[in-house]
Amino acid sequence: MQDITPRIALELICHEGVVREAYRDSAGVWTWSVGITNASGHRVFPRYKDNPQPIERCIAIYLWLLRTKYLPPVLAAFGGAEPTEAQLGAALSFHWNTGAIARASWIRRFVAGDIAGARASMLDWAKPADLLPRRKREQALFFDGVWSGDGTALIYEVAKPRYTPVGPRRTDIRQMVAMAMEERP
Structure with a gap:
């Protein structure tokens, strides 16, 4: 079975950013780390409300969820075909989001050999409109092998009492991701 690579892990983090304590996303859902919510199966609220965690823990939980909850259905969607690293990264980013x-339908079209249809229908998932840039990055990665991540992530603080992410700072996280992947249980 294929596994995630540091490059894939970094790509998704580039699309999401990292928030060390629970915050309310644009829909009011309590979220933490690399876009993790209670729906993932990992308890975010109230565990991380007013309880910032080290970035290393944020990354470790993200990698655990990526491997255990998100990778299996993505690999299943390829119907037994082995995706390239870029295709797996783009599909994981899409599924994570x-x-x-x-x-x-775009993945079914791809598996069926309808590459042009798959490319076009990937953008059907760009609602609300602010998701269009992300879908275009995923599309460029999946179909053209163009990576957008550079090994850095935006790390946000949380503004209270509204619990919204603010003040991002760009941080090189390549070493943290590499170490977390080496410490895999």
């Missing part, structure tokens, strides 16, 4: 890899 939408949770919909099993329902997405």
